[in-house]
Amino acid sequence: MFRLVAFVFLFIITISFIHAADEKYTKPTLNEITSIPKFTPTDTNPLPKSYAGNLPIRSGKDRLFYWYFPKTNSNINDERKDLLVMLNRGPACYFAExxxxxxxxxxxxxxxxxxxxxxxFHQFAHVLYIDSPLGTGLSQFSTEVSNFESYGKLMFPGNSLRLKTVFPGATKYVVKDLQDALIGFFTLFPHLSPDKKGSTLNFYTPGYSAKMIPYFIKENSVGGSFTTKFKISSIILGDPFLQPSLQYASYAKFGYVSGLTMYRQFVEMNRKYEQCLTDVENGNYNNYDKECHSLIAGLLENSGNVSPFDIREQSTQQYEQRQAVLNTYVNNDLLPALRSFGSIPTVVTIPHCSKKVNDLFHEEYHLDVPQDVFPSILNTNTPINSAYNTSNVRILVFSQQFNLVSNVFGVNEILRQMLDWEGQLTFNSLNSSIFTIQDMIGGRFKAYGGLTQVVLYNNNYKEGVEINPNFNGNYKIGNVDMVASRYEMVNRYITRADTSMLIDDRDILCGDATKKCHSDSQYPCPSLCSKKGTCNLEKKKCDCQPGYYDNNCSIGRAKYSLNILSNSVSFNNLYISGRDTVVLEVNIQERTSLLDLYLEVNRIGKYGNPFVFMNVSTTADALSSRELKLLAVKQIGYSLLNGYKSTRSEAQSSHEHYFYTGYKTFQFYNTSHDSKKIIDAQDVQIIRNEFQTIAIVIYNAADLPVEFNVTLKANLASGKVQTAGIFLSLSVVMLMVIVFEVVLLIQRSNNRKQFILPKLQERQDIQRRGLLENNNSLVDEDENSEVLTNNNEDIELRQRNN
Incomplete structure (x- = not known):
């Protein structure tokens, strides 16, 4: 009995211990930092107030480390409270940098x-640093691990590390952990919660972390999986790595135009780019280092190993020295001081970037952010007027002029081609404004709707040591270091924003907050309204002619009967200002199942290169105008970006898993460089008595404007193809009949031989037997004759004797 009681008691204690271990971090911790190693406060430079501790994640089984710095000279009763969450460059580098x-x-x-x-940044906003993902920096695992597999199981419990879905596996857990951490943070500092009046939630996400935050926003939006949803005001994406399939291609072009490589290396890099995409498409991740990473590694080697963070530096020595100093300080001084606050394992050396954590993102590093993520964030009309597009979440994308890893050229192409949103055409057509700091040029910017793009001039990691070469007579000559540029950019973007979202961002980065720094001429109607409308300067929109739609009148829609189409229908004097598209949709309803279609596109003038695509489908199954535009760009491939003729057909568009969409192609297309493009499609199948849509997309594959005429004819099928098919079918049938008859004759002959030969042999045998019998009969007859003769002679002899 005693043993039974002891066993039950021990069992209860064990279960309680396991349960407590599973919920090790049940509440967020709050610790005010009163001293920091190697910082000496003074009356003029006191120690900034700050708090650090743990934020529970995964139902208390683990935690993320945070360090929060309130805004300078702020209090909880301030009318405006902007929280800026700082995520490390990632996917596995600590926030100490x-x-x-x-x-x-x-x-x-x-x-x-x-x-x-x-x-x-804490001079103008409340700043929260979080070490994420789990296992990075001071957010070490609560359980020490020694190998990758156990590390991965703790990082992603119950999730395959090779899972490729719309929501990548590793990113899924990082986003959920961040959500849990913020829930814990707002329980400690409820006055900063974004649901409070005057409070805003903003994210600063450089490098790879910029790739994760769009998923976080989507899960916090309507239809997202999070139960508790935060209202996010803005995200700032610094040198973002969002579309590897496109940004990998930029290395060759950026290196070539920057003088880092010669033409031979340029061509070789493009070959490696093609192989890189093939490896990723086929899931051949073991080879990605050879091709994908060799793109930038080869470029650095060809250039004499310049710094990937600043191509003007001949090596990464300065950057590495600074990192070495920081790593020594973090591990020798900071870590012992914060260990009691962060529940950090006793013996641990924190690397600048964790290779173990980085390896967990091995595959996802090469996957593009899905096409539907950013449009879902950006496509929202503002209360100002329907012509101006904004979004529930404002997005600022900035690039640093001499950064190679996520260079300006690749980022420009992401915004120009990949972000398919309602304001895309207008955004692409904008001129940029000068970004000034104390009357000195710090870069250029442009903004439309919820999207702002900035290119910051000068340097990445050195402060104020170069004279800025980008100036003219209206501006001072002087130093504008990158730290000052980023400070002014983020400060203006966050603090000047109207929390009611009733103003736009077109002047938000101007040097003088009271003045605008763009002119109305910078916001003309895009693409000159395709010359199918007039520009309404008051409304800043196109007033399109009847039958033409979209914000640049680039979509033409019409209904015709076959009788009219047989006499041809024309769309004359269409216009595309640069690399853009025009979509023409012709709807018909006919009592036939076959059509002959003849499409002719004639370029007017010497410039521009219109590529022509055509699809025929039922109206119910037809793609939208925007889907058609995007499909045209995909089917062309990005050989235009690469600057050479791709060796693979539809090089980029075959890699559809990057975009997580079903792959489609146009049925007919002409991408020649002729001034007259013709598509002659015969016996095109349609469904009789149903409305059909003939969709025509013209893409200008040149940066120069192009004007052109489009002529379409449709007739009942001529039957040439059908007649040829019938003749071929009959010929095949006749040939089969002849072959059958020949085979039958041969078979009959063989059967006859098989039947006759035995009979003949039998007959021969019979004949042989008959001859023998005849011979025997003759012998018998002779013998009988001889006996008879003898008998007669005997009788005759007896008669004589008598």
Whole structure:
């Protein structure tokens, strides 16, 4: 009995212990930081107020480390409270780089001495640093691990590391962990919650982390999976790596135009780019290092190993030295001081970037953000007027001029081609405005709807050591370092934003907040309304002619009967200002199942290169105009971006798993460089008595404007193809009959031989037997004759004797 009681008691204690271990981090922790190693506060430079601790994730089984710095001279009763969440460059690098370098609260010198940074973001916003994903920096696992497999199982419980879905496996857990962490943070600081009046939630996400935050926004939007949903005001994507399939292609072009490579290397890099896409498409991830990563590695080697962060530096020595100083300080001084706050394992050395965590994103690193993510964020009309597009979440994308890894050229192409949203055409047609800092040029920017793009001039990691070469007579000659540029850009973007979303961002980055820095001429009607409408300057929109639609009148729709189409229908003097598209949709209803279609596109003038695509389908199954435009760009492939003729047909469009969409192609197309493009399609099948849509897409494959005429004819099928088919079918049938008869004759002959030969043999045998019998009969007859003769002689002899 005693043993039974003891066993039950021990069992209960064990279960309680396991349960407690499973819920190790049940509540977020709050610890005010009263001192920081190697920082000496003074009356003029006191220690900034800050709090650090753990934020529970995964139902308390683990946690993320955070460090929160309230805005300078702020209190909880402030009318405006902007929270800026800082995510590390990632996917496995700690936040200390952002805290002690760049625009962090502190600056660290070569002797590991800390000073305050006057360009820190916490000067104008509440700043929250989070070490994410789990296993990075101070967010170490609660259970120590020694190998990749156990590490991966803790990181992604119950999830395949090779899972490729619309929501990538690794990213799925990172996004959910971030959501859990923020829920815990807002329980500690409820006045910062985005549901409070005057409070905004903003994210600063450079590098790879910029690829994760769109998923986070989508899960917090209507239809998202999160039960608790946060209202996100803005995201700032710095040098983002969003579309590897497109950005990999930019390395060759950026290196070539920057003078880092010669033409031979340019062509070889494009070959490797093709192989890189093939490896990723086929899931051949073991070879991706050879082809994909060799794109940038080869470019650096050909250029003499310039810094990938600043191509003007001949090596990464300065960057590596700064990282070495930071790593030494973090592990020797900061980590022991914060261990009690962060529940960090006793013995751990924190690398700048964790290879173990990075390896968990091995495949997802090469997958593009799905096409439907950004449009779902951007496509929302503003209360101002229907002509201006904004979004529930404002997006700022910035690039640093001399960064190679996520270079300006690749980012430009993402915004120009990949983000298929309602304001895309207008955004692409905008001129940029000058981004000034104290009357000095710090870069250029443009904005439309919820999207703002900035290119920052000068440097990445050095501060104020170069004279800015980008100036003219209206601006001062002087130094504009990258730290100051980022500070001004983020400050203006967040603090000048209207929380009611009733103003747009076109002047939000102007040097003078009271003045606009763009002219109305910078916002003309896009593509000159395709010359099928007039520009309404008051409404900043196109007033399209009847039958033409979209914000640049680039979509033409009409209904015709076959009788009219047989006499041809023309769309004359269509216009495309650059690399853009025009869509023509012709609807017909006929009592036939076959049509002959003749399409002719004539270029007017010497410039431009219109590529022509055509689809025929029922109206119910027809793609939308925007889908048709995107499909045309995909089917062309991105050989135009690469600057050479692709060796593979439809090189980029065959890699459809990047876009997570079903692959379709146009039935008919002409991408020649002739001034007259002709598509002659015979015996095109349609469904009789149902409305059919003949969709025509013209894409200008040149940066120069093009004007052209389009003529379409449709007739009842001539039957040439059908007659040829029938003749061929009959010929095949006749040939089969002849062959059958020949085979039958041969078979009959063989059967006859098989029947006759035995009979003949039998007959021969019979004949042989008959001859023998005859011979025997003759012998017998002779013998009988001889006996008879003898008998007669005997009788005759007896008669004589008598």
């Amino acid at each position: 952002m805290l002690f370098l760049e625009n962090g609260v502190f600056q660290i010198d070569a002797n590991q001495v800390l000073t305050l940074n006057s360009k820190s």
